[in-house]
Amino acid sequence: MLKNLISFSLLCCAEMGGCFSVSLPCDQVVNQFSQWLCLRGRYIHNLPENIVALQHAMAMLTAKLDDVLRTVGREEFTGRQQRISQVQVWHANVLTTKNKFDDLLSTYEAELQRLCLCGFCSKDLKLSYLYGKNVSIMLTEVEKRSSQGDFDMVVEAATFGEVDEIPIHPTIIGQERMLEKAWTLLMDDGSGMLGLYGMGGVGKTTLLTQINNKFSEISDRFEVVIWVVVSKSATVRKIQRDIAQKVGLVEMGSGEKDENQRALDIYNVLRRRKFALLLDDIWEKVDLKAVGVPYPTRDNGCKVAFTTRSRDVCGRMGVDDPMEVSCLQPDESWDLFQRTVGENTLGSHPDIPELARKVARKCRGLPLALSVIGETMACKRTVHEWCHAVDVLTSSATEFSGMEDEILPVLKYSYDNLSGEMVRSCFLYCSLFPEDYHIDKERLVEYWICEGFVSEKESRERTLNQGYEIVGTLVRACLLMEERKDKSYVKMHDVVREMALWISSDFGNQKERCVVRAGVGLREVPKLKEWATVRKMSLMNNGIEEIFDSHECGDLTTLFLQRNAFVKISGEFFRCMPHLAVLDLSENHSLEELPEEISELGSLRYLDVSYTCVNQLPVGLWELKKLIHLNLEHMIRLGSVSGISSLWNLRTLGLRGLVLDMRQVNELELLEHLQVVTIDISSPSVVKPLLWSHRLVVCIREVDFKYLEEESMRVLTLPTIVNLRRLSIKRCGMREIEIEKTASSSSSSWNKIHTAPYFSNLSKVFITKCHGLKDLTWLLFAPNLAFLQVSFSGQLEDIINQEKAASVENAATIVPFRRLETLHLSALRGLERIYWNALPFPCLKVIHVEKCWKLRKLPLDSNSGAGGKELVLSYGDREWIEKLEWEDQATRVRFLTSCRWHWRATQ
Numbered sequence: 001m002l003k004n005l006i007s008f009s010l011l012c013c014a015e016m017g018g019c020f021s022v023s024l025p026c027d028q029v030v031n032q033f034s035q036w037l038c039l040r041g042r043y044i045h046n047l048p049e050n051i052v053a054l055q056h057a058m059a060m061l062t063a064k065l066d067d068v069l070r071t072v073g074r075e076e077f078t079g080r081q082q083r084i085s086q087v088q089v090w091h092a093n094v095l096t097t098k099n100k101f102d103d104l105l106s107t108y109e110a111e112l113q114r115l116c117l118c119g120f121c122s123k124d125l126k127l128s129y130l131y132g133k134n135v136s137i138m139l140t141e142v143e144k145r146s147s148q149g150d151f152d153m154v155v156e157a158a159t160f161g162e163v164d165e166i167p168i169h170p171t172i173i174g175q176e177r178m179l180e181k182a183w184t185l186l187m188d189d190g191s192g193m194l195g196l197y198g199m200g201g202v203g204k205t206t207l208l209t210q211i212n213n214k215f216s217e218i219s220d221r222f223e224v225v226i227w228v229v230v231s232k233s234a235t236v237r238k239i240q241r242d243i244a245q246k247v248g249l250v251e252m253g254s255g256e257k258d259e260n261q262r263a264l265d266i267y268n269v270l271r272r273r274k275f276a277l278l279l280d281d282i283w284e285k286v287d288l289k290a291v292g293v294p295y296p297t298r299d300n301g302c303k304v305a306f307t308t309r310s311r312d313v314c315g316r317m318g319v320d321d322p323m324e325v326s327c328l329q330p331d332e333s334w335d336l337f338q339r340t341v342g343e344n345t346l347g348s349h350p351d352i353p354e355l356a357r358k359v360a361r362k363c364r365g366l367p368l369a370l371s372v373i374g375e376t377m378a379c380k381r382t383v384h385e386w387c388h389a390v391d392v393l394t395s396s397a398t399e400f401s402g403m404e405d406e407i408l409p410v411l412k413y414s415y416d417n418l419s420g421e422m423v424r425s426c427f428l429y430c431s432l433f434p435e436d437y438h439i440d441k442e443r444l445v446e447y448w449i450c451e452g453f454v455s456e457k458e459s460r461e462r463t464l465n466q467g468y469e470i471v472g473t474l475v476r477a478c479l480l481m482e483e484r485k486d487k488s489y490v491k492m493h494d495v496v497r498e499m500a501l502w503i504s505s506d507f508g509n510q511k512e513r514c515v516v517r518a519g520v521g522l523r524e525v526p527k528l529k530e531w532a533t534v535r536k537m538s539l540m541n542n543g544i545e546e547i548f549d550s551h552e553c554g555d556l557t558t559l560f561l562q563r564n565a566f567v568k569i570s571g572e573f574f575r576c577m578p579h580l581a582v583l584d585l586s587e588n589h590s591l592e593e594l595p596e597e598i599s600e601l602g603s604l605r606y607l608d609v610s611y612t613c614v615n616q617l618p619v620g621l622w623e624l625k626k627l628i629h630l631n632l633e634h635m636i637r638l639g640s641v642s643g644i645s646s647l648w649n650l651r652t653l654g655l656r657g658l659v660l661d662m663r664q665v666n667e668l669e670l671l672e673h674l675q676v677v678t679i680d681i682s683s684p685s686v687v688k689p690l691l692w693s694h695r696l697v698v699c700i701r702e703v704d705f706k707y708l709e710e711e712s713m714r715v716l717t718l719p720t721i722v723n724l725r726r727l728s729i730k731r732c733g734m735r736e737i738e739i740e741k742t743a744s745s746s747s748s749s750w751n752k753i754h755t756a757p758y759f760s761n762l763s764k765v766f767i768t769k770c771h772g773l774k775d776l777t778w779l780l781f782a783p784n785l786a787f788l789q790v791s792f793s794g795q796l797e798d799i800i801n802q803e804k805a806a807s808v809e810n811a812a813t814i815v816p817f818r819r820l821e822t823l824h825l826s827a828l829r830g831l832e833r834i835y836w837n838a839l840p841f842p843c844l845k846v847i848h849v850e851k852c853w854k855l856r857k858l859p860l861d862s863n864s865g866a867g868g869k870e871l872v873l874s875y876g877d878r879e880w881i882e883k884l885e886w887e888d889q890a891t892r893v894r895f896l897t898s899c900r901w902h903w904r905a906t907q
Helices: 026-045 047-076 085-105 108-114 125-148 176-187 204-218 236-247 259-270 311-316 330-341 352-362 367-377 383-395 403-416 421-432 441-451 460-476 494-504 596-600 619-623 662-669 684-691 777-781 802-806 878-883 889-896
Strands: 005-008 022-025 081-083 155-157 193-197 224-229 275-282 303-308 489-491 514-516 536-538 558-560 582-584 606-608 629-631 652-654 676-681 700-706 715-718 726-730 736-739 764-768 787-791 822-826 846-850 872-875 899-901
Touching: 047 085, 047 125, 047 155, 081 085, 085 125, 176 193, 176 204, 176 303, 193 204, 193 311, 204 224, 204 275, 204 303, 224 236, 236 259, 303 311, 311 460, 330 352, 330 367, 352 367, 352 383, 367 383, 367 403, 403 494, 421 441, 421 460, 421 494, 421 514, 421 536, 421 558, 441 460, 441 489, 441 582, 441 606, 441 629, 460 489, 494 514, 596 619, 662 684, 676 684, 684 715, 736 777, 777 802, 872 878, 878 899
Parallel strands: 193 303, 224 275, 275 303, 514 536, 536 558, 558 582, 582 606, 606 629, 629 652, 652 676, 676 700, 700 726, 715 736, 726 764, 764 787, 787 822, 822 846, 846 872, 872 899
Antiparallel strands: 005 022, 081 155
């Protein structure tokens, strides 16, 4: 019958185009369907049992993983074994399985709530079926992972000693000497740590990379060389991870160990190894102990080298004498630049090489700038393109291709790392000076004070110290460079200056906010679109002769006009500058008049008109009640400073080169807030009022005694002047310079004088054409004297007289000239002795002797000048050096090699 047979027909397209029919018995279909239904029903009905089985299997797998990792950890802890690759793969697979298990189990309670009819059915058959199926599949996977964890061995011998050589640019110029020096310092037995510091883009990473690769030449001496890029945002954990990967300590799952545990693991590996650790680009102290790195010592022979932009970081790392990575020398710069540009481009026109040299000079030896600009110019083969490049780099370097994208952002990291807006503002202020300009530190600090960057709430000494601290911070951050010969000056690298100007202009979006056209040959004030937006303007070192226009400059706070050719400045120019705080007009030698409208500058705090020919100060000047710094030095035509007492807020006043009378000295007494004064004394009538005024003597920082004849002053008696820094005595006829008595009176003013440092801050002394002086024994009371020049004083016999020095209390404990760096003696025809015994001169760098025929012996022995630098003996007469007597042969041998003949005309 048809009810016992169900016929299923399937029409298929056969190869020959035929069809066929398939017939199945009804009982077979029913049986197969029932089996299918029961299998899938078990996924739902057996879900609780399967979950229990899965949890048990997962517990067994976890226990096996713990056993394996415990064994691995124990072996790896020694640093001599590392896990095999199979264990690493299995470990990773187990972690993946465990994550899947956790996800699956997280919805188990909800799945149980969905079941009904004693677990034989579900409120949502499809979802329960799928979940039950996944549990069954997971159980199979867990059992499989467990069976894979049966290892015959889990570790193998660790491999150390290899050096991962890092690719470097094929064109490296000028680092051969630095590499040799750095390698020598690092490999020295007494040195365990080397700090390399320098400005951004100077080649620190390149140098450290070469050091890393150089270790491959001595791979047998170090078991492991580790390279870590630290960067600004690095953490201890990141550094630990990089070191762990290098030494075979594989991470054991995220979060399984804290930093202290990781440090202990790293320490126990490295303490048994002779290692070299190279840390690139650190911005703050890397605590080696926190990381787990044993400190390198002579005993363990390990080495640590690092690069940074901050010398402060070197100090915090324990490196007190780091190596500076400096810019390239001019010939090295040109070599790198021409190699980057290429011979084809340089040879495409005979004028291009000279233009290329001009472009290269604009980079000031900075390898980053030389490379980027060189690459930009490599395809420029016309003279017009090269001329344009020179023009752009001269007038607005930030507009040059690659400058804003590749150069300035790299340097800006150093700016961003400065602490606080005050320090950042002080740094940006330094960009107001011309390229390669030597900035006087003290003047710079005065600018900062008057701009309000440095607070005046404390005493002047503390305020100055704070300013000098900021200068030091910028020097140590390699954003300023300290002059090597005269450390009272700093300068800014030209590319760093461009970066500062770029930041000051809001990254080029407001170019007229900070207008700097210093030293570019201007003949007139530049024309601006938005004078109202200008905050800082520097037109110094130009040839501007006149200013007539008036502009609304409501935000202008600093205006530099020094070293121009001004003949006239219109009063209208000053009318609309209500917030101007700093105005520098110094060294405008043709300027003869200041307009009365200067009184409109009600916020002015700093005014410098020194070295001008102004013959009369305007009455309006006395209206500037906020003025705290006024410099009138060397205004040779200025007849009087009467009215100066009106400026009651003055703190600093420069009067050197001016002739003062008693009336003006009395006015100075009225300046209650005066803290610093520089002054000339050329009239006997003002000597005592100035030097014996308690109010004024504490303010004197620089004093020049001039033209005091013998008849009016045979003896110059100097009181204690603790703030005196510079003293000059010129064309004076006094026979004696005495120190104020501080003990019981006696027949000689030198008897029983206490040894307190009367001139503790005096650093420079100039004495010339004082023909009555016999000695300068009073210099015993200037313990910090750094520069001494004595000339054309024919009767001078001793610098320090032995008899007078002996009368000083505790004379045996006084060692003169311990801070002296430079000693110039010329045209002293009567000079016989500097000092009667050899002196240590620990800081002395130069002794220059010329036309001192009676000076037959210098106070030197073989230990003199042993301050780590060569003491140069410069002389003007070959006959004199040949007859010079030496303490002994060792002294002669030592100093003859550093003798330099130096002829110069003397008057």
